[in-house]
Amino acid sequence: MKLPFDIRVVIGIVALAVVLGVLNNFRVYEEQRVKWFGGPVVSDEGTE
Amino acid sequence: MTMKAAIFAWMEFVARTGLGVLFTYSAWGKIADPGIFANAVMRYELLPECMVGMFALTLPMVELLAGLALVFTKWMREAALLVSAMLAMFIAALAWAILRGLEIDCGCFGVPSIGGRAELIVAAVRDVALLIPSAWLIFRRNAWLASGLCTRRVGNVA
DSSP: OOOOOOOOHHHHHHHHHHHHHHHHHSOOOOHHHOOOOOSSSSTTTTOO | OOOOHHHHHHHHHHHHHHHHHHHHHHHHHHHHHHHHHHHHHHHOSSSOOOHHHHHHHHHHHHHHHHHHHHSSOHHHHHHHHHHHHHHHHHHHHHHHHHHTTTTOOOOSSSSOOOOHHHHHHHHHHHHHHHHHHHHHTTTSOOHHHSSSSTTTHHHHEE
């Protein structure tokens, strides 16, 4: 069955997004960062 | 080009531009502050905590790249597939939150909001409405680029 899209392009976009996302984590201030295998570095619990 | 084909080409242009701009805009706030978006994701209580970080870093970039690809590149169907998949995921997450009675903000544009059940329902309805043109684009031939609407001037000069 022929798909209406090129799956390689889809995989390429997602792979590029992972790389850019990890690089973006270095760009932002420390309090805005997230742990790669976890939640936010600074939790907002108790601030609401 | 027939009248019908021209109307479909303009519908495609509106759908591509609208979805592309919306997804690029919604990615912007999440990319600017991944921590706020990660908090919003955590409040859904859907993902294990070890996955929240990578999800909060990757999803906004997929939104940004798919939004830009939808507007500016020839990979319209691939970008529309990603946009449709994301919308389906958002709808499922919002439905989960509504059914569980969570009083959270939807985290849709990366900025904290008042939140609550009404906001989640509005967001879910909006995402269902957006899924229709997005799914249509997956199966649409790339008419805007192929029809000559963009290339006519170049062709005339040549």
